[in-house]
Amino acid sequence: MNEQTLSPEEIQEINAEISRYPDKAAVAIEALKIVQKHRRWVSDDCLVAVAGLLAMSPAQLEAVATFYNLIYRQPVGKTVIHYCNSVTCWMLGSDRIGERLCRHLNVDLGEMSADGEYTVLPIVCLGACDHAPVAMVGDELRLDITEDAVNEILGR
Amino acid sequence: MARIEIDGQSYEVQDGDNLLSACLSLGLDLPYFCWHPALGSAGACRQCAVIQYKDAEDKRGKLVMACLTPVADGMRISMDAEYAQKFRSDNIELLMTNHPHDCPVCEEGGECHLQDMTLMTGHTFRRYRGLKRTHNNQYLGPFINHEMNRCIACYRCVRFYDEYAGGKDLQVLGIHNNVYFGRFEDGALENEFSGNLVEVCPTGVFTDKTFSAHYVRKWDLQTAPSICVHCGLGCNIAPGERYGKLRRIINRYNGDINGYFLCDRGRFGYGFVNSPERILKPQLKGYPDITVDTAESYFRNLLKSVKPPIGIASPRTSLEANFALRSLVGEENFFLGLDDTEHTLLNAIVELMTEGGIHSPSLREVEQADAVLILGEDVTNSAPRLALSLRQAARSASFKLAESLRVLPWQDAAVRNLDKQAITPVFIASICATRLDDAASNTYRGSPEDIARLGFAIAHHLDQSAPEPVALSADEQSLAASIADSLKQAKRPLIVSGTSCVSLAVIQAAYNVAKALPSTDKQLAFTVPECNSLGLAMMGGLPLSQAFERVGNGLADTMVILENDIYRRAPNRNVDLFLQLADHVVVLDSLENKTTGHAELVLPVSTFAESEGTLVNNEGRAQRYFPVYPETESLRGSWQWLTGAMEECQWPHHDMLTAACASAFPYLVGIAKAAPGADYKVKGSKIPRQPHRYSGLTAMHANINVSEPRQPQDTETPFAFSMEGDTAQVPPALLPVIWAPGWNSNQAINKFQQGTGGHLSGGDSGVRLIEAAGTRAWFDDIPSGFVPTPGRWRIVPLPHIFGTEELSLHSLPLAERLPPFCVLLNPEDAKTLGVESGDQVEISSIAGNSAVKIPVQIEPTLLPGLLGITAGLPAFQFVQGWTQAILKKANQKAPL
């Protein structure tokens, strides 16, 4: 099961993490993030396979996976746009940014755009309140976003 | 002891306890959810808030959670302070924002801890106007319903299931107020103790699905104190009946044995009582309808045959019934009705328990062991509740480390965080992987002989005068040495063994290890297969094969078989022959089986639920069970059929029979004290079996006759089939229902204990019959190691919680959890045979008989040359008596 579901690279990276901690289960979050790095989200099959590698039950790993908001248990687009909706960004119009992003992509929050390119999700304060409103596009932080900048973010 | 002040009253409480437990131990009503005496404190529900004051001057105090606050001498607290009361009531209000108002259709209703606590705090008015969050439920198998909307997120379920019982498939998922307690996907809960969720859950998230099928409210159940009949541990149970049907089993607290928890076989194995296979009328071959009187006189006449009738006893019924049989046929005609090897093993165990000089522990004592060696048992499958206790013993090092860090034992998560660095020596030597291996520090797998040899080697390492096995491998030597070292350092080492390996050498090796241990607090526990295996062996009798011989030699022609399907005890052909040769076969049993099918006369007997009797558990503790409801007209207790057939019956009453039995056997003297007799009264009346809210009493038979029938009388026990009578003064061990004002759930038990989680006030039920005495010489009959014979496989029966025990096999809900019919093989052997998991092999005896096709399951932990089968599974009856088998690949798969 493991061998088929996870790629050798994923298994190797997860094993490398295991060697850094005194306890296999400690790698749970890291391992899920490794899977996500390779395939954007964690499918049921992958979760079961990772649980096998970590000598955990699928339920035990699911308990961890469903706790953390950066572990995606549903498919997401190639680029996940996390727009901050915490207090400062909210004051400076983040709701409209979120709406705009969704409208442009014709998706609801958390949905994948039809072309598979994007998913929009709200996120808590990204620690750049002096440049509110902000968003994280993939791994990259975008500051001082205006509604017009949404087009630019989406590359259209 | 510490002296504390609660609302101006001074109390003595236990040092080191937490305040919640202390308050409950004092009999005070302080509400709680997440705390559980067996699970410790979690601090999650915030329900047990009280005010703690710094000193006499402090009038304001601060709010603390009682469950997280250690008691300290001079402490001042208030439960009644307005702020504390308001907080507790407001906390319920918060829980109720999501809890549905479905009590009328909820099966927990009437015994719901949440209902009780809500009333206790006085929260009555709903201010919340929002929507309640809802969840989808999961299919959790045949035992447990799931209704997540009712969840108040106390986390008890996962703390019990995962942390206490070692189950990995039920977890908390999600976050914030969307936490979900469930499985990764739909499916039966895997853990053998899942049924306890029903009682651990403070509300109706997890309820008993077998009960749902014929549900009634708790207050409408008639109940009597009873003992589980599904293994040899003697867990205390409270079965409930309505309209002549056994409805459910719940735990009955016994501070020495089961505490708060039962295994799933014990809880859900009761279906046989209601089974369509129940024998409800006497059956005489050739005569379709006979009366009880006819049956009785026919039985009497049969007993008058020229050749003395022989009696075959039963390890699954009471001492009294067996004693009545023995008295009826005479000691010289009394056979124990066990498989011959098991007979030998049980005799050995009785001898070691009575003369071996080593303490046999209660389950409570098992939990306090600080090093464990399990020799040859898959305890989770042979004596399940013991496995749960051993799992707790496996954490003793954590508690010890916690103590050094001044972490108190009830600070649950803090102690558990130490589990990884504090390893308790728990060694499991077994035939293949066991369900307790995850709690073991080391495991060893081998044939019964190898296991025995390891045991002998450990004993020799501990004490050079103990005999040493020859030709042990270096690995086994060093393993034996390291186990011996660990056991030697332990203060309360425990050796566990039993009959599962079907090996006398294993039992003897276990004794040698125990004898060689230096500790004075050492313990030796043997598991036995059935509810009265030990009691029967203590009574003693002849082996079954001799009964066969006697009939074969024509020395006997009439036999009385007591509650025993002897096809489970000896090879089919022998039993067939035996039953054919006998002129008259009388069988007393409650369920139809292969043996009753061959009987001339079948006498219908009541089960544990409809009769009384005394059982002796593996520890050597005698306990009495009582009828929950009256037997139907044609049914009698076995003891009644048997005593009624005597020429001059000296024992018209059960108490007399018990007394006679007690005086007949020195080791059974104590059984009369196992429970009070029928003349026992509380304030002049018998103990009511029906709760004071029992409803419909005058109407429940109105469809038959509008005149209310007279209450059935119980002349044999201190209980009445009635709701009349005062239960306030009844010793807790005799209480049919645990109830206290304001406490309708089973958690009312804290009102009846000597401190929460302690012994019952007035003592736990039962009497220990055996205390350690004497000593025995070393056993030196060390077997040689197992060497596989090419082309032949050694059969090793492996017990299974749902596949081995006879009565639960007749219980419907368990059928879904039956182990698959297959044989276990080592991967190498499978390769040699050219089979993979799921392929069929043809299995036949070495004489070449009965080639049967069976699917193979590959078991990497089983040694080459061994063939694992499920012990007791009826489908395997054809291998009864075989020790070896020949296998070959079957040429085609049987259709599914």
Add this chain to the structure above:
Amino acid sequence: MEQINKPLTKNILPDRVFATLADYESTGGYQGLRKAITELQPKDVQQWVKDAGLKGRGGAGFGTGLKWSMVPDIDTPQTRYMIANADEMEPGTFKDKMLMEQDPHQLIEGLIIAAYAIQANTAFIFLRGEYHLAARRLDNALQEARSKGFLGEHILDSDFNLEIVLHTGAGRYICGEETALINALEGKRATPRAKPPFPLVSGLWGKPTVVNNVETLCNVPHILHYGVEWYQGLGRGADKGTKLFGASGRVKYPGLWELPLGIPIREIIDKYAGGMQDGYKLRGFLPGGASTDFLLPEHLDVVMDFEAVAKAGSRMGTGTIIVLDDRTCPVQMVLNLEQFFAQESCGWCTPCRDGLPWTVTLLEDIIAGKGHIEDLDALAGLTRMLGPGNTFCALAPGAMEPLQSALKYFREDFERYIAKEPA
């Protein structure tokens, strides 16, 4: 010695992408470590930090040296862990990110010294998963530190060994709570743990563990390098040292500045942040992140130290001010905050798990014109119910701070919504 008054940000220059190892060393970097390891015993290091009066910068303000000195038996060899809490997620707070991105070696040096002070041989940086740039810079800096012998075996030829593991999280505000952080580091659900036992006694994998905030640790090298007296000279009021203060919202120049503790709030908002944007008036502010009580313009002269802000009825918290302007509805702002806290509740204890969602529905109802005047009592009741000591950790009490002060200062805004209720 040159006059250093901005030790934390002295290497953070406008024209610099970030401070490299060479940049860092050129202004005395790793000198504090050298002194600690080659000249001082671990207990001395603890004493220095204690004497300097450094208080935790994560929000609670516990004495750092005191915390270290409470680790039992540091003379006995045993596994201990030192953790940098880099899980900055308090809304309105953006200080640790800058420190890690712009001057990563400062944190690393502070962490090594702290590990030495408690004799830990493994340290972790628990970095929130979204801080990708900080992760790259720290990772790189760790490699540099390793190659220079500041990490690994025999650090600076001493007997002290240390490995630092950079661990990135997967979200959740609660990971900032130190015991929840420890659970997250163990790969578990980040539910806080009961205290006692404190992590100092039984923390990560049951071993003695110290968790310090990034900014706190960044102070440490300078205390060692420049000395206790110098450090005490920083700070205008009761508290010692400098602190990163920030302002966000509708001020002219939102930003972050290293300033002495004890600076008046007015100075931060007016002088450094340039006052309110044109057309906006100051209505109030949260002085130290989302979980602090509102203060009003009348509190502008309160100085930023732990005690003074507490006396004014709030907390200095993280020192990053969130400004409420007169065109933003305080009720809606509180709703935004409570939505955040309800979403980030770990789900462990009743008041937080069930009380915060109720708070949110009450506020939503009020804003939607479906509120009742009794709802304000219900909200006030919740602020008491979810107050300090009543819940398992500090998340819910923190959530109640802006609400309770909003009910006090902006009650008319709540009432106005309720009055709009159609007859």
